Amino acid sequence: MTRPREETASALPPATDAMLQWWNQQLTQGTTPLARLQFAWLESVAEAMQFEAQCLRALAESGERMAGCYNGEAHPHELHRCYQRLMQDVAQTHWQRLEKVAELSEDFRKRLWEEI
DSSP states (O other): OOOOHHHHHHOOOHHHHHHHHHHHHHHHHHHHHHHHHHHHHHHHHHHHHHHHHHHHHHHHHHHHHHHHHOOSSOOHHHHHHHHHHHHHHHHHHHHHHHHHHHHHHHHHHHHHHHHO
């Protein structure tokens, strides 16, 4: 005799159950490396934002110092000297920023290879 239709529809063959377990395992393993790569990318972006914030802070501080140079009683020679010091500080800050940007790409590649 044949089985009723309800019993055969609810029972999965053992091979199908094993395949679903294998698929579930592959699915969870597939998203973890992608999440780690995204996390490495976000860390690099956070560092870049931190470097940019440091650069902006240095520029703001130099602007404050420049405003302090205009005290109304300064001679043009003193004003020129103050301006030169500030420009050296700004240039140094910019070079440090460029060095950090160059390091970021290397760090990002290293993080990606570690995650892969």
